[in-house]
Structures are given as structure tokens and as C-alpha cells.
Amino acid sequence: MRLSRYFLPVLKETPAEAQIASHRLMLRAGMIKQAQAGIYSWLPLGYRVLKKIEAIVHEEQARAGHIPMLMPTLQSAELWRESGRYDAYGPEMLRITDRQGRDMLYGPTNEELITDIFRSHVTSYRDLPMTLYHIQWKFRDEVRPRFGVMRGREFYMKDGYNFDVDRDAALHAYNRHMVSYLRTYERMGLKAIPMRADSGPIGGDDTHEFLVLAETGESEVFYDAAITDLTLGSREVDYASEEECRAIVEEWTAPYARTDETHDAALFEAIPEDRRRTSRGIEVGQIFYFGTKYSEAMGATVTNSKGEVVPVHMGSHGIGVSRLVGAIIEASHDDKGIVWPEGVTPFHCGIVNLRQGDAACDAACEEIEAALEAQGLEPLYDDREERAGAKFATMDLIGLPWRITVGPRGIAAGTVELTSRRTGESEEMSLLAAVDRVAEVYRALP
């Protein structure tokens, strides 16, 4: 992409309304524009990150054997009356009346709708296990929306629902989701810690939240430092194996890690003092096992292998896709701007031309652009007639992990400069060596 033809409205001034880094940086980097309180337009750069995150979620759901579909944003009040949540939900639910006077709502979650789909079509244990999910816009009418996309009203979320014949099978689904989520966050460059949580309005016995450590987090968190050393890395996981999933869950849930809602001071004190950590965290996902809460209320039953009709065991599992854009920035930025992890960066590499209009520099930039594209990468080439300082400031602000700088002196010597956004370190090398180095980094991503 050529910056001269792109729409990247970066702001010089820091917007007054933004209280936290991610909100500030997303506005300054031209990623979002507020449409009204808690509702944002995703400008081209922000949209690209949103789609990168969404793609990772889809890929990891596919790996776990979950089936994508799509439910609508608006739902009928009727189904929510069946489950009893229509009255219970409170003013966060956006209630709507259509032209015929029918009660509708903008879905904040989809347990009712998916249970209705299930009960209409599935009757036998032979069709189980089954996990369906979708990624769709949702609405929660927050009384005080703030922190940009972190606590918006219209938000993009993955929510998945497992259907199993009994509690044991449903617990495997729970474990499978935890493993799948760990991998999902790792690919985004995040350390997201599963913490025992309260269930809130979804209900349920077992639930974990995934929290990213950040000073601006809404929750206070207490954990054993040992948990931050854990990593899945390139470990191969057989998601169909109950044992394998359970072992990973046990590994990740053995060290103490809780939010203030479930914190147990006595257990925390039992951790060796040098490993006790108190911090703040941003919730980026939650998994629930809630058994037959919805299936009983709504009559979603199957025949089990003994021929008995039993309510299906369910859980629901969410990842805050739009919120993750903010959470990643909270976890990864510096004074100059965003520092994207390679897994979610909107463009893989920036190209800065220090002398636009100079034939040799222009030709070198175009060659780099073509060479990166030939490797399947998406470069952003700053081909504007701007001072070097302005170009560097823009690149630092929007946070592409790698930058190749082309100037007349280097080109005369046959070199360009490759710079890491994270370390700030630069290295001179040949044009093709720089392209290869960048391509190698992305090829090595899990």
C-alpha cells in the first residue's frame, strides 16, 4: 500500500477525551473515530488490525474443531423471556420496538438464540459433541462508556457454545476452549492469564477469565509469578484428546491466579513471597460451563446412548475481538506510539523513502515493496513528500514492527537500513537481505 493513496488521518495533538494510552493512540494513529459515545468507526488502519485478530480467532477455532456460523445482531424478546433473562438483564440491554410494536433487543450475547437453533435440529447424542461459534457485533448500553474500544457499547466479539451429552463431555469442551484460547492469545503476542472468575449474568459453575496484565486494567489481579513463565510455544495439541487438554489446563490452573472477585487471601499468602504478584488486568475473554441452565429452561434435550431424554450440557466461551485491539496496545506501546506484535500488525513492514522523487531512492523503494509482496507480505510504503522526521514519527506512531529506510547515501553504497520498532535498533544491509530478514521473522510465527 502507498501511503499517498491510503486514508491514514494521524493526529498531531492528543485528543482530550482519551484517558488511557490505547484510546489515545488509536485516535492519534487514525485507527478509529468516535461516531457517538461508545460507538466507533474503524478507519482503514484500525480495520486491518481488527481483521487480523478476527482471522487468528477463526484459525484457532477451526483447529479446535469448532464450527463457524453467524447469528443476527437483533434478537426477539420472546426467547429471552423463555430463559428469564429479558427482565433480569437490566438497562445494559438495548431494547428496541419495531414498526409492528414487537419487542426486540440488540444481542449482548447469544445463549438463547443458539439454544433455540440446537433444539430445533438436534435430537440425538450421536450428533454430539458439537461446538458452534460466531463473531458478530454486540451491544451493551454501558452507562459510562469509556476507554475507547475497551469499554465501548457496540463491540465485536467471538462467542461459542458447546453442546455435550453429559458433564464430563462438557468439561472436555471447557478444557479444549481454554487451550484454544491460550494459543489464540499467544499468537497475538499477548500473555493472557486464565483466572478463576465469578459467572455474572451468564450463570454457571466453572468459569475462567483471561486477563492481560496492564496498569489500566479494570480488575485487580493476584497471581503466582510462576504462571507468567508458561507458554504453549509450538507444542502440538490434539484437541480431541481429553487427557492432553486436561493436562494443559492443569498446568495453567495450578499456580494461583485470581481477580479481586474471587481472591482468597489465605491461598495467596501460601505462595512463596518472592512469587506473589499484585497487578491490574484487562479481561480479554471468558469461558463458562453452565450445564443445563439454558437447556432445561428452553427444552433443549437429546436422547443419550441409553435411550433416555436428557437436557444437553452447555458452556459458552467468549473472546472480545474489538476490545483486544485496545488491550494489545495497552500491553505494547511506548512514548512514541504503538508497538504491534508481528501476529496482528496492520502492515508487516514500513518503507520510508528519505528522498521522494530521487530516481534511485524511488526505484529501490518500489523494488523493496515488490519483493515483500512477492513473499506474501503487506508493506506500507510512505511515498509522501514529507520530511524524514515526519515520516519516522508516523511510522513510530502506527507501530509497524519493522521499517526499511531508503536514503540516497545508503543507496549509493548499496545498502538500506532495517529498524526494529520494539528495540529501536537499526542495521545496514543490502536491500534483499533486509527483505529476507523481515520475511524470515514472519515465516517463523506460529
Added chain:
Amino acid sequence: MRLSRYFLPVLKETPAEAQIASHRLMLRAGMIKQAQAGIYSWLPLGYRVLKKIEAIVHEEQARAGHIPMLMPTLQSAELWRESGRYDAYGPEMLRITDRQGRDMLYGPTNEELITDIFRSHVTSYRDLPMTLYHIQWKFRDEVRPRFGVMRGREFYMKDGYNFDVDRDAALHAYNRHMVSYLRTYERMGLKAIPMRADSGPIGGDDTHEFLVLAETGESEVFYDAAITDLTLGSREVDYASEEECRAIVEEWTAPYARTDETHDAALFEAIPEDRRRTSRGIEVGQIFYFGTKYSEAMGATVTNSKGEVVPVHMGSHGIGVSRLVGAIIEASHDDKGIVWPEGVTPFHCGIVNLRQGDAACDAACEEIEAALEAQGLEPLYDDREERAGAKFATMDLIGLPWRITVGPRGIAAGTVELTSRRTGESEEMSLLAAVDRVAEVYRALP
């Protein structure tokens, strides 16, 4: 994908509420489930087609140099009051009040919001031309929703907006969109004819609708048969070239083609009688040039090259993504079910195992599945323990263009059967020959 692990709830009976083929077939093939009047859940098979169509739209927009972004579903009433459309729009607009008592609406289209983004960030002709687009859910509170996803209330649509410094530049954007749309529909296996249209509530001087011929279309259409012979094929188009785009537009708009709204009997009579056609058509897209209608009302101006401040010239351009799923089925089905064009098929090839559990048949099916996947294709393997008749009926109903049938007699002779859904013709060949033949068909797609 193995059918035994998929969620494909096909229906044996024809649902009573469905009046047209596409609605009937989408329900029967387990593609959608009605959530409430005019609002649908996209079950896994339907979701796949929706995503295939969306991907083609994105690819062709990228080819034309248009920039993707994303605006929210809910909008503030304020902006619509600025343009004067809040009161003008009528009861099709779903009006919503949030917990603070603020007036909102579920966007039926996005001229106001995009104009607001533009005026906040762009001030100079040097940033033009610019075309931004998004694909997002929209809502129109139809008084009588019907025909399934063809006339639903919540619908998925691509809408794009061009911003240009003057009328000439905007007309190039108009032409560029027409060419880009022609290619988009061709890739979906559709013959969509651009027809002069009325502008409706968007306003504007120049507008064409794209109509797919089908008996169940909502519009009566009149055209010169010559237009249905036109095809872009593999023609390379330079979208930046005004001449090239204009020449293609002239080619496609020279033959008479109009809907009943703009029909001119005298012009129609002037066509040689053997080429005069009257039919019905389904609208699958529309392009508008409306000049300064919104930019003047909302103060979206730029400085032109002479230093004058002028209102920007705009147009808007829509493709009904969810509606296309129905339109394609209307244009391509038979007594047995859907016949997907290769460009949008949910799976590329079906695999039918006539004797599930037979070691040789199972091994052959798995080999075919792996070989197709190795070619980058997505097969659907019917591995259920079902009679051959039921398996064939399901495959015919869901309409995959190609089917490979594996039976014990063929396997003993070293052959499988490759069947075209469209012609019904079958051919015996070796397993690898069948895979190669299928792969070749998809490689040849534009």
C-alpha cells in the same frame, strides 16, 4: 470437512412459509434458520457461502483501489438530522432510544456517517480521489419481509463512497465502480445487467441498478438481448484509466436495458424485434453519482488546485451481499436442489462413500479428501452411515458443483466416479485423475 462432524440440518419437507425457490432451498439445505420475521441465523453452510461472496467483493474492491474500513451498525440521529433524512426516511428506518434517552437508528445506509468522517479529516484535493467502503449489517424495517434473505430486515451489504474534487473525477469513480461490479458478479457466476434506474431516497443524477434475470424478480425489466452476450472474461482492466473504464461502461450501456421504473416504450420498440426481451429481475447492486447533495448539506469541502474551497463530489455504490446468496440460487437451481457456481460454492467438491466402514472405500475417500486439501480445496466428505440414495439426495440438495463417488466395485477396478452437478454427467476415472480434474476447474476460475 467430515459431514458426521458438521452441522448440516437438512429438512425433508418443504417449509410452508417459503414462497420462492431460494428461500425454500436455503431452509431445506440447512443454510439459514429464521430468528424472527426477516431476520436469519446463518447456519454453517449458509455462512460459508456468505463469506465466499464477501471475499469476492473485497478482492474486487481492492483491485479497483478502494479502501476497506468499517462503520458501526448503530448511528446517531443527529447526523441524519443534518442531512434532512431523519424525518424523510419513513418507517423503514428502525429508530432506537438508548438508556440516556438519545435518539439512534440502525443504519440502513451510511452517507451521513462517511461524510462526517471525511469532513473531519480531509481538506485538500491532494488527498483525492478516495473511495472508502465497508461491508456491514444494515437494517430496513420492511413492513412485509419475505422471500428469505432476498427481502429480509437485517441484511449484509457492501456500501462504498467515492470522494472527488469535481464532477469529471466523480464520473470516473462511477465508471470504475460499474466495471468493478461487472467483474464481481461475473466471478459469482452471475449475469447481472446494469440498468438505468431511479435514484430513490439516496438522491442523485446518475444511477444504475444491476439486475439478475429470474422469474421471481421484483422488477419487470426490458432489454436488448445483445447485452447478455457481453462478458469481461479475463480482460485486464486498468482501473486508474478513465478511458478504459469509460469504454467498458459505454459497451455495457449501449444496448437498451431498463427496469419498469425508467422504461421508455419508444426506445424499446426501436430495437429489432428478435432482440427485444421482457423478463423479471432481482436487484443485486446499485451505483449512484449524487454530486454535492450530502457534502453541501454537511459542509464537506476541499480546497481545489486553484485554492478555492468547494464541496466534494460524491457517489455511493452498494452490493447486497446477503441478498446475493438468494439471487444466485434463484438463477441457478433445479428440481433436486441448488447448483452452486464454482466461484461461491460452500465446499469445492463432495465425496460420497457408498459403503462406509469398508476398509478400501474408507481409505480411498480419505485419500481423495487429503489430495483435494493438498490442492488448496475444501471437500465435504459424507462419511455418515446412510444409504446411497440419501447421500446423493443431500449432495444434490446442497448443490456442490462436483461430486466424487467411491464404491466397492469401482475401487476394485481402481476407479471412482466424477459427477458434475450442473450437467448430471458422470465419468469413471482413477482417483487421482478425478482430483486433478476438479483442481483444474478451480484453478481456471478468474
